[in-house]
Amino acid sequence: MTSSALPLAPETHKVSGTGASAETATGYWPWATPTGITRDPAADGWVRGHDPRTVASGRARAQDPDYPEWLGHVRAAASCKHPIRLAGQIHVNDADGNRMATIDTEDMPDGAIYTPCGNRRASVCPSCAEVYRRDTFHLIKAGLQGDRWGLPPLHEHIAIFLTATAPSFGPVHHRVVKIHAADCRRKDGCTCRASVCHPFGRTCPHGVDLRCGDRHKAADHQLGQPLCLDCYDHVGQVVWNHEAPELWRRTIQQVDRELRRLGRTHGVDLRRRYIKVYEFQVRGVIHYHALIRLDGYNPDCPAAIVPPPAAITRQMFADSVQAAFVKTAYTSAPHPANGDRGWRIAWGDKGLDLKHVNAPGSEVNLAQITGYIAKYVTKSTEVTGLSLRRVDDLSVQVHGDPATHLGRLIRACWDIGEHPDYTRLRRWAHQFGYGGHITTKSRAFSVTLGFIRMQRTIWRRTEGHPHTWDNEQTERVIYELGYQATGWISTGDALLANTAAAQARAWHQAGLDAIADELTARRTPAQPLAA
Structure with a gap:
């Protein structure tokens, strides 16, 4: 079994209600308590760097006869780092409001419904952050290109991209690269030769020499630090x-x-x-x-x-x-x-850094600026x-x-x-x-993130046939769910779910690449966009 490189389990403390099989592990999980006993990793059965307790819990889950049902049940949150577990009941009514059926989460695997945490920060949950980034990407693209989601074509509209910064509050260590190498791909954090930080300066009233002759690297810990803390x-x-x-x-x-x-x-x-x-x-x-x-x-x-x-x-x-x-x-x-x-x-x-989007002779085009902002x-x-x-x-x-x-x-x-x-x-x-x-x-710039999320929900619930969606169906399903816990029950569950999600993404991406290769072979030259 090949596991994904994404982080697996939550970083927060273990909450009550996570089940009797909840476990801890040293190193990554902050609630772990080291035993102080030195063990031989090979003798303890370490597999590809995973704790033997993780492997044991994952093996126990995979050997469960209901494992396929569980895997399908957690699919919506399989790649989430710390999913939210909800418990309660789901009621289904008919068109007249009469109760037709009631589904209790106690009858589901693990007695709960798994839903992604939805955090936008990549340092907290890389999977949910990537979904947020892609939604923002399409939101911005629709606002510049149009011709989707009810927006008209926007090729004839003028657009500018600007960066507005704060004033200076005191001299800090900085890194400026005036000339980049011809093969430089990263303008931020590149390895090109930087200029001298502060070649000239004076001695401040606190006795600190406000000069720095270093050429800072991109990962230098001094970047952003004031030359004098008391003057800043x-x-x-x-x-x-x-x-x-x-x-x-x-x-x-x-x-x-x-x-x-x-x-x-x-x-x-x-x-x-x-x-x-x-x-x-x-x-x-x-x-x-x-x-x-x-x-x-x-x-x-x-x-x-x-x-x-x-x-x-x-x-x-x-x-x-x-x-x-x-x-x-x-x-x-x-x-x-x-x-x-x-x-x-x-x-x-220092003024605005202002650039025209898709202007003749401009280096800024729609695809670049959309991805730049979304990241x-x-x-x-x-x-x-x-x-x-x-x-x-x-x-x-x-x-x-x-x-x-x-x-x-x-x-x-x-x-x-x-x-x-x-x-x-x-x-x-x-x-x-x-x-x-x-x-x-602005409201009229593009659609909202809520609209994009609803479109994704419709696609999932109709299994790729959004034309069959009926808005009245949502009024007939009543959710009475409450918070149960955060995170996977065990690190083995996190490993299995995350690996399954990684394999699904790889399979889906392989299919998209094959379709893209076929379309590229048939594609005719497209007309350039003009914002």
């Missing part, structure tokens, strides 16, 4: 993270004003649609990646998505967006830590070297170490969050003050 404005950074969603809201309102001004100049009406995601920099501050699409306006059908007038060029659109980001700035609520004044909230002074939805604070869930009065004493950069950020969130106007800083201290959603978009 940790409070200003967490406040900026806290205010970033409001700053974006005001900026997009200013974009609308600039577009109305542009439209009045040319006697047309314009509408903007956008989608954005945030990404953490190694210094612990977020920046936004956004796609903004320009639409026209049809007074006879205001809800219709129509292309912008030909009189509006790409550069006009870009100049309007650029002006909005430059003009937007405000002062936050006052705080005693800043002399009963607020902090100035604005975008970084960030599975990430969070891991790039900073810290991954927490929540911070409370007890854990802040551990993680708020004043001798470290990240510790000072967490401590700043906790101290500033004592004020009534900044209480959200404490709630989101594990994200250095930022509490916005990973992805936000």
Whole structure:
């Protein structure tokens, strides 16, 4: 049996209700208790690096006569790292509301229904994060290309991709590669020769020389660390993270004003649609990646998505967006830590990194930008070297170490969050003050993630025949399910389920590759897209 390389079992503590066969293992599972006895792995029956207890529990499950039924039962969550187990009853009614049948989970394998955890973070559950990434990919692709899910073709619409960053809060160690090698595939984290970090500087009031002559590598632990901890404005950074969603809201309102001004100049009406995601920099501050699409306006059908007038060029659109980001700035609520004044909230002074999508001569095309944005939805604070869930009065004493950069950020969130106007800083201290959603978009940019998930549900329940779906059927099935536990009952179950899922993916991918090869042989040259 060949097992998948994906992580198998949950990282959280073992919860009650996981069954009598629940087990622990050393190393990977944090609840394990080492015995202190040194054993011979070969004598104990280690198989391909797996604990003998995992092999034993997996063998016991595989030898069970009901194993095929169990494997089919957990198929929906087979590749999930820590699935949710639900218990209860499912009622089926007829068209008149009369009860026809009742299904109890006690009659099912393991007495529960397995459902994926649905976590978007790859560090928590790689399988569910990949589903989230693919859904986001298709959502963005539909918003740029159209011609699916009720959206019209969008080839004639203008679109720009921008990156908006925070201002500087103090000098940090950084890595800049000005010239990449010809065969360099990764612009981020590549092995090309970097520039000197900080060749020039001065001695700060705290006696620290603000210079660094190193050429940092991509995995250097110094990246993002301040040259002087005492000079760095940790409070200003967490406040900026806290205010970033409001700053974006005001900026997009200013974009609308600039577009109305542009439209009045040319006697047309314009509408903007956008989608954005945030990404953490190694210094612990977020920046936004956004796609903004320009639409026209049809007074006879205001809800219709129509292309912008030909009189509006790409550069006009870009100049309007650029002006909005430059003009937007405000002062936050006052705080005693800043002399009963607020902090100035604005975008970084380095300007926007703005690129046209699918413009003639542009290096940015639809496929590249869609995949580029979608990959960030599975990430969070891991790039900073810290991954927490929540911070409370007890854990802040551990993680708020004043001798470290990240510790000072967490401590700043906790101290500033004592004020009534900044209480959200404490709630989101594990994200250095930022509490916005990973992805936000305009309603008319594309469909929603909920719509895509529903389409997948219909496909699964109709076994690939969505035209047979009847919405009235959902009203006749009543679920009365409650939470039972999290995770697999045993690590052997996790191994078997994950391996079966990996083999199914491999078989499915092999079929797709065969179909793609056949279509490639018959394909005629396609017309290039124009956003």
